[in-house]
Amino acid sequence: MAQKITMDEQTAHRLNEINRAFYAQTAPDFHATRGRAWIGWQRLIPRLRAPLQVLDIGCGNGRFGVFLAEQSLKSLTYHGIDNSGALLDYAGSALDGLPGVSTNLELRDVVDAPLPDSAYDLVVLFGVLHHVPGAERRQRLVRSAAERLAPGGLLVFACWRFYEYPRFRERIVPWAADDAVETNDYLLDWRRGSTALRYCHYVDDAEHAALVAASGLIEIERYRADGETGDVNQYSVLKQAAD
Numbered sequence: 001m002a003q004k005i006t007m008d009e010q011t012a013h014r015l016n017e018i019n020r021a022f023y024a025q026t027a028p029d030f031h032a033t034r035g036r037a038w039i040g041w042q043r044l045i046p047r048l049r050a051p052l053q054v055l056d057i058g059c060g061n062g063r064f065g066v067f068l069a070e071q072s073l074k075s076l077t078y079h080g081i082d083n084s085g086a087l088l089d090y091a092g093s094a095l096d097g098l099p100g101v102s103t104n105l106e107l108r109d110v111v112d113a114p115l116p117d118s119a120y121d122l123v124v125l126f127g128v129l130h131h132v133p134g135a136e137r138r139q140r141l142v143r144s145a146a147e148r149l150a151p152g153g154l155l156v157f158a159c160w161r162f163y164e165y166p167r168f169r170e171r172i173v174p175w176a177a178d179d180a181v182e183t184n185d186y187l188l189d190w191r192r193g194s195t196a197l198r199y200c201h202y203v204d205d206a207e208h209a210a211l212v213a214a215s216g217l218i219e220i221e222r223y224r225a226d227g228e229t230g231d232v233n234q235y236s237v238l239k240q241a242a243d
Contacts, residue, residue, distance in 0.1 A: 007134035007136070008180065011181065012111065015133040015181070015185075016111045016131075016199075018187075018198065020083060020084075023083070023087060024084065026196050028086075028193070029192045030060075031061045032192075038158075039225050040223070040224075040225030040233055043223065044237070049121075050076065052121050052122060053118075053122070054068065054124070055081070055115070055122070056124055056126075057123065057128055058082055058127060059081060059105070060084070061091050062088075062090065062092070062094045063094070065078040065091070068101075069095070069099075074100055077104075078104070079120070083108065083111075088107060111133065115145065116148070119150040119153075120149065120150060121152070121153045122155075123148050123149060125142070125157040126156075129159055129201075129203060130160045130200045131199065133185075135207065138201075138203075138207075138211060139211060139214035142157060146216055155215060155237075156235060156238070157236055159211075159233065160200070160203075161233065161234055162232065168188065171189045171191070186199075208236070212236050212238065215238050219236050221235070222234070
């Protein structure tokens with residue numbers, strides 16, 4: 001396996017297509033196993049105030065939007081974007097008719113397309129950065145997300161630390177000899193329902209710090225939460241620097 005510092009466009013496109021095919025194939029099984037809110041989201045609630053405009057990048061089946069709606073926020077505008085039409089359909093079903101929630105769900109692939117040109121009180125990236133191919137693209141995405149903040153807004157991202165756990169390392173499938181991927185890029189198999197492969201990148205401590213720096217924001221909290229062990233995701237909560 002070749003390991004590179006930067007990733008060419010052809011490789012990035014191929015890795016993205018692996019994940020698009022993965023979610024097209026596994027959407028029903030993926031949705032069935034992704035119904036509960038992440039424990040780590042609870043720590044955000046004291047920082048949020050209504051009315052709240054939210055951009056959920058890689059929103060999947062919309063469970064973060066449902067979680068926010070359950071927090072007694074009196075006015076919530078939720079903009080969820082994802083590259084899986086099937087998961088967005090699940091999100092629409094889950095969010096439709098929730099009191100106090102205005103929902104906009106959009107089919108958009110953030111690997112290939114820019115983020116919406118609007119301002120938000122809260123921008124989140126949960127379960128998405130490990131699917132973005134290339135360190136430079138991940139940094140650009142975080143920087144672009146930071147640029148969508150309204151004054152006083154928060155950017156929150158979480159990185160899945162899967163490689164630190166034997167149960168996930170057991171799912172790694174070797175790359176072909178000529179795959180020009182970056183260090184910490186992996187193929188993981190899927191073991192629920194159908195058989196499929198997904199591209200996942202492991203964000204280590206050094207890269208996590210680089211993502212924070214790329215945002216141009218001030219990190220006000222970093223913590224780990226979620227999963228069976230309570231620590232599979234590493235969060236960063238960021239805000240704009242004071243004038």
